[in-house]
Amino acid sequence: MSIPRNTKAKQAVLHEISSSDFALSQPEIFERVKGACDRVTVYRVLDRLVMENKIHKIVNVDGTINYARCTSCDESHTHAHDHLHFSCITCKKIECLEEQLIHVKLPDTYQIKELFLTISGTCPSCQAT
Amino acid sequence: MSIPRNTKAKQAVLHEISSSDFALSQPEIFERVKGACDRVTVYRVLDRLVMENKIHKIVNVDGTINYARCTSCDESHTHAHDHLHFSCITCKKIECLEEQLIHVKLPDTYQIKELFLTISGTCPSCQAT
DNA sequence: TGCAAAACGCAACAATGTTGCATTAAATGA
DNA sequence: TCATTTAATGCAACATTGTTGCGTTTTGCA
Ligand SMILES: [Zn+2]
Ligand SMILES: [Zn+2]
Ligand SMILES: [Zn+2]
Ligand SMILES: [Zn+2]
Secondary structure, eight states: OOOOOOOHHHHHHHHHHHHOSSOEEHHHHHHHTTTSSOHHHHHHHHHHHHHTTSSEEEEOTTSOEEEEOOTTOOTTSOOOOOEEEEEETTTOOEEEEEEEEOOOOOOTTSEEEEEEEEEEEEOHHHHTO | OOOOOOOHHHHHHHHHHHHOSSOEEHHHHHHHTTTSSOHHHHHHHHHHHHHTTSSEEEEOTTSOEEEEOOTTOOTTSOOOOOEEEEEETTTOOEEEEEEEEOOOOOOTTSEEEEEEEEEEEEOHHHHTO
8 A cells, every 4th residue: 555645635625524514525625625626636635535534435315425524533443334424405414423323133144344324304403494 | 296107118117127126227227228218218217207106216325326116115105215225335236125124313403304224235145156 | 855656637538417499109088 | 080288208418427547746755
């Protein structure tokens, strides 16, 4: 494996993800770091950050892919992904509900790798309207 | 609301989905009904079938969208979508695990619309290898 | 400072999905 | 059976999202 470098683009992308309280899509991230780097670079930086376990990938209920930094996950350990995600249909934001762990029991013939558990609905902020 | 029609394209698409034991993507469906209709028509037929509750939409762990016909769901009732889906990382097939119901408890501040629960891993067929 | 290679920009391509509009065909009733 | 209505289709064109190749730049380190 190659030694990762701390580039301007990487810092910018990671900063936007870190300072957002919900998961961002690639277009959203590119919009926010506008000028800092190329569109393709954002894709490559995101892939690298995922591999380095700095961020994690969330698939939204509509198939769009978002990126977030789990608050309870430090760089030290891998993401278990055994927690729920809440996807608001109004503001499109995705939250990690890390206190909500799900336990699934399947026949031994199934080998489980990861759980992708997302609830769609209206989040507290949007419900207050 | 308009009155749906039973067209050749619709029959072909529905037949492919019905006769498959795993969920199919739009490209896979288009491949299988080849010649029967245009690529765009497949998209429109799928949208209509989802609205008519004949099939349901499953988002794969990688964000790709697949379509399936729930065996336990007849046209009479709406899809609860409270069951698990298993997504094989080897053969890419998606199965409905309709006997596996999940019950989620969230604060009242969240209004739940749908559950999207997918497990990725290796399916029984691929594990036997 | 000089070097190796990690990372980047750019262009080109690929896959997937959408829209507008003229034409076709399915359902219904005369 | 035939005419009418309009749902549905085909086609072209466009939009979005993601990928690849390659020459150039920048980073980390000696
Ligand atoms: Zn919201
Ligand atoms: Zn999470
Ligand atoms: Zn499999
Ligand atoms: Zn299902």
